[in-house]
Amino acid sequence: MDCTNGVVPSDEQLVQCQKKAEAFNMAHQISERRSANYKPNIWKYELLQSLRSEYTDEEYNAHMEKQKEEIKMMFVKALDQVAKLELTDKIEKLGLSYLFEEEIKEALDNIVSNSPSVKDDLYATALCFRLLRQHGYSVSQDMFRGFVDEKDEFMKGTHAQFDVKAMIELFDASNLGFEGENILDDANALSSEVITKLSHEVELPLNWRVQWYNVRRQIIALEKEDNTNPILLELAKFNFNMVQAIHQKDLGVTARWWKNLGLAENLKFTRDRVVESYLWAVGVAFEPQFGNFRKWLTKAITFIIVIDDVYDVYGSLEELECFTNAVDRWDPKEVQHLPECMKICYEALYNTTNEVANEIKKEKGWNSVLPHLQKVWADFCKALLVEAKWYHKGYTPSLQEYLDNGWISSSGTVLSLHALLSFTQEVTKEVTDVLENGHDLVYYTSLIIRLCNDLGTSSAELERGDAPSSILCFMREANVPEEIARKHIRSIIRSTWKKINSECVDQKAESLKPFLRYTTNTARVANFIYQNGDGFGVQDRETREQVLAVLIQPLPLKDRS
Missing domain, CATH: 1.10.600.10 (Farnesyl Diphosphate Synthase)
Structure with missing residues (x-):
């Protein structure tokens, strides 16, 4: 860009010329800026600041403590391994595991030390395998050895192939496999095929899902079951709302930080x-x-x-x-x-x-x-x-x-x-x-x-x-x-x-x-x-x-x- 018209400029003119050139270049750059056309934020600041929850009251805390003690007793009363595994699984899916870490660890430690006794039940075996792997226990795919043939392929003629509950559990267990675990690869192929029609269950394996995002759905599903434990259900609801109340308060603070930034x-x-x-x-x-x-x-x-x-x-x-x-x-x-x-x-x-x-x-x-x-x-x-x-x-x-x-x-x-x-x-x-x-x-x-x-x-x-x-x-x-x-x-x-x-x-x-x-x-x-x-x-x-x-x-x- 020439702003001197061919005349030898003074120092002051050179400075002004440089400023004009910089301004021209900046304007040219800005005119060439791209746009991703992102839509404006849909969450209004006023909404985030207005979030208030009643589930912060000490009365709710006291009631939850009483429920927690009753659920701890359930671990004591659950005498067989399957009962302990199912209680642990329900507690985790309801977002309550952080309240019962000691009880869950003790239950799983006992199962490992006494050897899993679920070998003839595909559902129970898959549930046991999944929970142990989820918690970092070193368990082998050989737990499924009784359900495979000499080629390490799941026996297609067994009734378990058509047991939807077992297939869902097998699907989730198989997605905790390591590289080279052929039995689990075959289990994954078989279970995926059997439960394809249950779109939500195969949408993502349990191990790939965000636990807390699924808690609400799990609570609603538990509410519809005929044999639901009312204490467990009520604690799950109280806990969800009280945790949400903490999140709402934190979100309001974070939104204020963002706005001030x-x-x-x-x-x-x-x-x-x-x-x-x-x-x-x-x-x-x-x-x-x-x-x-x-x-x-x-x-x-x-x-x-x-x-x-x-x-x-x-x-x-x-x-x-x-x-x-x-x-x-x-x-x-x-x-x-x-x-x-x-x-x-x-x-x-x-x-x-x-x-x-x-x-x-x-x-x-x-x-x-x-x-x-x-x-x-x-x-x-x-x-x-x-x-x-x-x-x-x-x-x-x-x-x-x-x-x-x-x-x-x-x-x-x-x-x-x-x-x-x-x-x-x-x-x-x-x-x-x-x-x-x-x-x-x-x-x-x-x-x-x-x-x-x-x-x-x-x-x-x-x-x-x-x-x-x-x-x-x-x-x-x-x-x-x-x-x-x-x-x-x-x-x-x-x-x-x-x-x-x-x-x-x-x-x-x-x-x-x-x-x-x-x-x-x-x-x-x-x-x-x-x-x-x-x-x-x-x-x-x-x-x-x-x-x-x-x-x-x-x-x-x-x-x-």
Whole structure:
């Protein structure tokens, strides 16, 4: 741009010319900004602040304590293994397991020490196998040896093939298999075929579902059963409403933080999704005592969404390189020449992360929190920058090249670090090793998040012309249509879950078990969020129904007066 008309300019004219050129370039860049056309947030701030629950009264707490004691006695009265297993299963599905951890552990320990005595009953065997694997006990697929032929295939002529209850349990048990467990692979194929018509049961295996998201449905189903234990049912309802009351209070506080942060107003191109971010955090750890973790994780997720939109939608390549450098150096001075909205985004990330680091340090006694948080944010931005460069070059990587970067751009490393910092009670050698060298489970869960995200969002991204997803990478690499590519991605997800199962059972370090449990939950939430499309981008479908069911609407209770 020449603003001197060919005349040798003075120093002052040079400065003015430079300013005009910068203004012209900025206006030109802004005119070329892309838009994802995300819809405005549907959750009004006033609604979130108005949420009030009566289920915080001491009277309800006292009543629940009485019910808890009665249910503890049920464990004592349940004399045979199947009765103990079914009680444990019901308690877990109703979201009550955190209230009976000692009783459940004692029951399962006794079953293991006395050897399972359910060998002739396929339903009981599958239930026993599933619960033991879920809780990290090392049990073999040989538990099913009595139901297979000499080829390790399930005997097709048995009556069990047509027992729907047994088939559902076998289906869920088979999805806790490891790589190379052929008996469980055959069990999965058989049970899937038999119960295909029961669409909800085969929609996702139990091990892939978010426990708390399903509690309401389980309570409603239990209410319809003829032989329902009224004490267990009432406790489940009270517990759901009291936990929801805690979540509502936390959500109101989080919404105020988000509003005061001002990112939604200053970054109009991004998704305003604080409610969905909190829903994700609840799915990872719903238990009442983990309020600080949910707060920290929600803040992280909101920034993941915003920063992802900065890289995918808004920033030029030069701006994104500058932003990445600023996060890597953790230096606010590095963003001085960026557009105002990107400055605001960086400063909010910088300040919030520093605050979270200080809060974790204060609560947990960790000496060095910030460097670890800074590193995962820098790695996340670097991975997004790689994808931005692919987009600007029109480059489609191979599937493996894409996944080598994509597991980090999934944000799984950010989420898992928050879980490690929040749920580790002491800094053991094993914990230090995870901080310094990572953990295979982080890779596997991050891969699940990445692939589930791609399955849910790739169609909309293809329409917008975004950077390639795993589906497009495989379509071009293997020269196959989209549906074949999707089938291949789903097969990777299934094999990755087998590796997750193995990691959770093989872990011997007690200090890491909470980290493994809640990190695995991030993969389960991803399964839900992206199961029927983009649950973050599109709010008014399954995600909205889950928000209403889990966070807004209490369960109706009978009048106790």
